[in-house]
Amino acid sequence: MSDTQKLQDLTTQVRRDIVRMVHKVNSGHPGGSLGCTEFLVALYNEIMEIKDDFTMDGIGEDLFFLSNGHISPVFYSVLARRGYFPVKELDTFRLLNSRLQGHPTTHEGLPGIRVASGSLGQGMSVAIGAAQAKKLNNDNHIIYSLHGDGELQEGQNWEAIMYAAGNNVDNLISTIDYNGQQIDGATKDVLPLGDLKAKFEAFGWDVLDLHHGNDLDAVIKGLKEAKSRTGKGKPVCILLHTVMGNGVDFMMGTHAWHGKAPNDEQLEKALAQNPETLGDY
Amino acid sequence: MKKYTYTEKIDTRSGFGAGMTELGRTNPNVVALCADLVGSLKIADFIKENPERFFQIGIAEANMMGIAAGLTIGGKIPFTGTFANFSTGRVYDQIRQSIAYSNKNVKICASHAGLTLGEDGATHQILEDIGLMKMLPGMTVINPCDFNQTKAATIAIAEHQGPVYLRFGRPAVPNFTPADQKFEIGKAVKINDGTDVTIIATGHLVWESILAGEELAKQGISADILDIHTIKPLDQEAILESVAKTGCVVTAEEHNYLGGLGESVARVLAENNPTPQEFVATQDTFGESGTPAQLMDKYGLNSEAIVKAVTKVLKRK
Numbered sequence A: 001m002s003d004t005q006k007l008q009d010l011t012t013q014v015r016r017d018i019v020r021m022v023h024k025v026n027s028g029h030p031g032g033s034l035g036c037t038e039f040l041v042a043l044y045n046e047i048m049e050i051k052d053d054f055t056m057d058g059i060g061e062d063l064f065f066l067s068n069g070h071i072s073p074v075f076y077s078v079l080a081r082r083g084y085f086p087v088k089e090l091d092t093f094r095l096l097n098s099r100l101q102g103h104p105t106t107h108e109g110l111p112g113i114r115v116a117s118g119s120l121g122q123g124m125s126v127a128i129g130a131a132q133a134k135k136l137n138n139d140n141h142i143i144y145s146l147h148g149d150g151e152l153q154e155g156q157n158w159e160a161i162m163y164a165a166g167n168n169v170d171n172l173i174s175t176i177d178y179n180g181q182q183i184d185g186a187t188k189d190v191l192p193l194g195d196l197k198a199k200f201e202a203f204g205w206d207v208l209d210l211h212h213g214n215d216l217d218a219v220i221k222g223l224k225e226a227k228s229r230t231g232k233g234k235p236v237c238i239l240l241h242t243v244m245g246n247g248v249d250f251m252m253g254t255h256a257w258h259g260k261a262p263n264d265e266q267l268e269k270a271l272a273q274n275p276e277t278l279g280d281y
Numbered sequence B: 001m002k003k004y005t006y007t008e009k010i011d012t013r014s015g016f017g018a019g020m021t022e023l024g025r026t027n028p029n030v031v032a033l034c035a036d037l038v039g040s041l042k043i044a045d046f047i048k049e050n051p052e053r054f055f056q057i058g059i060a061e062a063n064m065m066g067i068a069a070g071l072t073i074g075g076k077i078p079f080t081g082t083f084a085n086f087s088t089g090r091v092y093d094q095i096r097q098s099i100a101y102s103n104k105n106v107k108i109c110a111s112h113a114g115l116t117l118g119e120d121g122a123t124h125q126i127l128e129d130i131g132l133m134k135m136l137p138g139m140t141v142i143n144p145c146d147f148n149q150t151k152a153a154t155i156a157i158a159e160h161q162g163p164v165y166l167r168f169g170r171p172a173v174p175n176f177t178p179a180d181q182k183f184e185i186g187k188a189v190k191i192n193d194g195t196d197v198t199i200i201a202t203g204h205l206v207w208e209s210i211l212a213g214e215e216l217a218k219q220g221i222s223a224d225i226l227d228i229h230t231i232k233p234l235d236q237e238a239i240l241e242s243v244a245k246t247g248c249v250v251t252a253e254e255h256n257y258l259g260g261l262g263e264s265v266a267r268v269l270a271e272n273n274p275t276p277q278e279f280v281a282t283q284d285t286f287g288e289s290g291t292p293a294q295l296m297d298k299y300g301l302n303s304e305a306i307v308k309a310v311t312k313v314l315k316r317k
Helices: A003-025 A030-035 A037-047 A069-082 A087-092 A123-136 A156-166 A196-203 A216-228 A264-272 B012-026 B044-049 B061-071 B089-101 B129-134 B147-159 B205-218 B236-246 B261-272 B292-298 B303-315
Strands: A063-066 A143-148 A172-178 A206-210 A236-241 B009-011 B030-034 B054-056 B077-083 B107-111 B140-142 B164-167 B172-174 B189-192 B197-201 B223-227 B230-232 B249-256 B277-282
Touching: A003 A030, A003 A037, A003 A069, A003 A087, A003 A216, A003 A264, A030 A037, A030 A069, A037 A069, A037 A143, A037 A216, A063 A069, A063 A123, A069 A087, A123 A143, A123 A156, A123 A172, A123 B061, A123 B089, A156 A196, A156 B061, A172 A216, A196 A206, A196 A236, A206 A216, A216 A236, B009 B012, B012 B030, B012 B044, B012 B077, B012 B107, B012 B147, B030 B061, B061 B077, B061 B089, B077 B147, B089 B129, B107 B147, B129 B140, B129 B164, B129 B230, B129 B249, B129 B261, B140 B147, B147 B164, B189 B205, B197 B205, B197 B236, B197 B303, B205 B223, B205 B249, B205 B303, B223 B236, B230 B261, B236 B249, B236 B261, B249 B261, B249 B303, B261 B277, B277 B303
Parallel strands: A063 A143, A143 A172, A172 A236, A206 A236, B030 B054, B030 B077, B077 B107, B107 B164, B140 B164, B197 B223, B197 B249, B249 B277
Antiparallel strands: B009 B172, B140 B230, B189 B223
């Protein structure tokens, strides 16, 4: 089996994990999770340099920060299937006494989570701090972060965007999940984001438009390109054009599935579109 | 009443600056962040000696708290510096999620706390910060009383693993604690042994309680005085031991009586030894412009107010 096929299988399995997790507890955020599946699968399995022992001191490896913490289902599934914690633990998502909280936390000591997120707009600042710690430690690794596009309505992001460029934080790749949707509707209707590319560039970032954010090969190519642009004095931004709910036809392209779980019938439909590949948890 | 003297009046924020200078020389993991208030926070020497370990954030406190949280990943010990108002209320959710809930080893260092910020007025005079910070699970809250104690506290918190809120002030105040006094987080300092009333003070009100103790001694009243520099965790043992002797308490702080030291003491007493208590604190009000001394007089945060509160609480015994 080719490496590409393996990653495709993993992507399909992660999709199954996502819809099964939110279905079981009748809560959680499938839309953004499904839209970012290719990105996180590619990042953790093709792009990032990760220590084999999964120690969490943050030294000597690439690090990832999820700012839009509500897409925890995809994050948990990708972390578990990468080896950070047992895959069967996905079955505890959002349950009492679980390490898999509704939004990711460090509080329960789940390996792979480096900061709590969920209250939006904070992750880029944390990623910048981690990037600057890497520079102080002469640790030549990259910090990755992921943010919702609607999340950019939070002002702290623009403090961080200004700071990262002004301080040449060029070991940072921040990706925006550019799906054009948020809880109350399309971002263009709720609060238009304007020309994001021009905005990031005006602040001094190197911006890469990644048009096929749900095409695994395109994502890998784009992430490699972004990586090649680090170390050149500018922070790097990827505008990752995705479809919310990607891979489950009735969830695609609408804000309706931002934070809603499928019922039994919808689950069956979703799973039929994403056949089991690596074994359900 | 034990005699206290001082050779100079100096601001507690300079104690913070001196502590940072020493940490810069002794602890390579300590880094400093500041939101455009380097001069006010007195950290110019740290920056001069360790330019690579200083991060000028600009006027962006929310970003500063997040960056501080991130810097801990990789072993740094970040000290953030700005005014108390901008260190707490402005960035409460950033502290709550990225620092406290995430248990990041960040030291939030807050100058110009309370009314003694003075002329800038109520927009900058936070009187709610102790309450905000002590309610956060895992947060240590420290409010030292003079230059020497602030310097010692600054050095001590670098050794403490976990988030800390360190609160200090703007005006020059008597520097009366010994320079070599060991700073123990969570341990009250006994200022005076007495038998009639317990005075529990924090920050700038510790010196005022010494003055009050001297006045009370003239009236034949013996005050047991505690300097509570650490509001959380609170030294319950010292409080209960003192109250067992005296049977009544006055708490004194430059903070709203809601959410401050006084309420923390009242909780300890209610649970263990219900005791009459009077609160020297601001009475659920904002401040205003004025000199520090004028404001402390107007809002009743001085030795006379403490003496008055003692007279009142003694009658309730």
